[in-house]
Amino acid sequence: MRSGDACLALVLAVSPVWPGSAVDPRPGGELRFCIRADPKTFDPVRVADDASETIRYLTGGVLIRVNRLTQHLEPELAETWKILEGGRRISFKLREGVTFSDGTPFTAADVAHTMDRLMDPSVVSPTADAFRSASEKPRTEVTGTHRVSVTFPAPVAGLDALFDQVAILSVVAKKESVVLGPFVVAEHKPGQYVLLRRNDCYWKRDARGNRLPYLDSVRLDIQQNREIEVSRFRRGEIHLMNAIDPEIFERLSAERAGTAIDAGPTMEGEMIWFNQVAASPLPAYKKAWFRTRSFRRAVSEAIQRQDLCRLAFRGHAIPGAGPFSEANRFWYNRQLKPHAYDPASALHRLRDAGFRLEAGRLSDREGHPVEFSLVTNSGNKVRARIASLVQQDLAKIGIRLNVVTLDMTALIERITRTFDYEAACSDWST
Numbered sequence: 001m002r003s004g005d006a007c008l009a010l011v012l013a014v015s016p017v018w019p020g021s022a023v024d025p026r027p028g029g030e031l032r033f034c035i036r037a038d039p040k041t042f043d044p045v046r047v048a049d050d051a052s053e054t055i056r057y058l059t060g061g062v063l064i065r066v067n068r069l070t071q072h073l074e075p076e077l078a079e080t081w082k083i084l085e086g087g088r089r090i091s092f093k094l095r096e097g098v099t100f101s102d103g104t105p106f107t108a109a110d111v112a113h114t115m116d117r118l119m120d121p122s123v124v125s126p127t128a129d130a131f132r133s134a135s136e137k138p139r140t141e142v143t144g145t146h147r148v149s150v151t152f153p154a155p156v157a158g159l160d161a162l163f164d165q166v167a168i169l170s171v172v173a174k175k176e177s178v179v180l181g182p183f184v185v186a187e188h189k190p191g192q193y194v195l196l197r198r199n200d201c202y203w204k205r206d207a208r209g210n211r212l213p214y215l216d217s218v219r220l221d222i223q224q225n226r227e228i229e230v231s232r233f234r235r236g237e238i239h240l241m242n243a244i245d246p247e248i249f250e251r252l253s254a255e256r257a258g259t260a261i262d263a264g265p266t267m268e269g270e271m272i273w274f275n276q277v278a279a280s281p282l283p284a285y286k287k288a289w290f291r292t293r294s295f296r297r298a299v300s301e302a303i304q305r306q307d308l309c310r311l312a313f314r315g316h317a318i319p320g321a322g323p324f325s326e327a328n329r330f331w332y333n334r335q336l337k338p339h340a341y342d343p344a345s346a347l348h349r350l351r352d353a354g355f356r357l358e359a360g361r362l363s364d365r366e367g368h369p370v371e372f373s374l375v376t377n378s379g380n381k382v383r384a385r386i387a388s389l390v391q392q393d394l395a396k397i398g399i400r401l402n403v404v405t406l407d408m409t410a411l412i413e414r415i416t417r418t419f420d421y422e423a424a425c426s427d428w429s430t
Contacts, residue, residue, distance in 0.1 A: 029215055032218075032219045032220075032239050033239060033240045034221045034232075037224065038191060039194065040409065042055060042185055045167075046123065046126075054220065055194065056167050059182075060168070061077050061098075061179065061181045062167060063092055063094075063166065064076060064078055064163045066161055077098060079093050079095050085155075088154065089152070090163075092108075100172075100173065101202075108144065111142075112171075113170075114169045116140065126416065136153040137153075138150050182198070182202050182212060190222075196218040196220070197217050198217065221238065229241060230252075243268065248260075249316065262316065270427055271320075272386075274289075274290035280420070294349045294350065294353040297346075298350045299399070301343065302396065302399075303394075305319035307389055308385075311385060312386045346397050347397055350362065350397070357398045361398050369400070370398065375425070376411070378405035384405070
């Protein structure tokens, strides 16, 4: 997905919440926390939703890992790598002695198989989009049992970091359950939980030579209701909460010092974008609005970001500039500034683009009233407030905004498959 110039980026500065008793780093035990919805897939190349991404992160083995704390690239299944030909080619030297969770050896053939499947157009992999530098597919060359290179038709920006999202598949087993990561999917009861068990074949060890992971299992309970999640956290039934709402953060902070920690801006944020997919079932005149830079910029200028930070996030957010959080040290451009709130400038841009304001309603040059719907997920209080505030802001320049809430599964389906929506409000990870 690509956000247009009307990208609305808000960074929620709340860290994960841990219980009073810290998780014991000694071997054994189970970590429990909640995810918002059932994972849509256990196939790592088809991941397009948060729940599936969580599963992929805990089960998938990758060649290169981006350290979430330092944001530095670290070797994983690849001991070393080198970018060549100005970003068109990357070569890997793989670790030896590594096996999949079923005991089969990990080799360069598995990397080649993974890249072939990832870039197969019939698979429709969201992960593959970042690797597409031209119409041709990349070429993977196995030069040894543990040596492989991938050549792209044109340079790819930040090529090595992209492999953090590519979980390596087994060319022998060809099963989603056979993995290289620390955990394997042991059980899934739709609507209830996903249970991950320790991968006894996992290759990593700690500094003392002990096998990782320490935990025996991770249980991901499926829970959309944040109040129920908070109650379960208080009772000790779950061990952490991530991306909590501002009210919950303040409530937990007041109840017990140190329970909730404001750790500064995260890598995630909120944004609004317009559907510009050519195959979407939208009227041609609305597609024309959304593809017009002046229209998108006008909508952006009509939104009061400071109010969103103050009212929707209770001060625990900052206005964003562009599609990346300032916490993203690799991609964030510190020279960018958020669009200033300027409804007069917005109306001027709209008039220049052929729109006209009459009796408080904006119309395009063909007389169509400017009205569109914004879809977001139900049960999210922050996004409900964002939508309400944006609705009020846009009404001031004659635009009628309708807010439609959907369950997360239906929202992801519309955004990634049917494209049956006009605008959406979600986070960068959706």
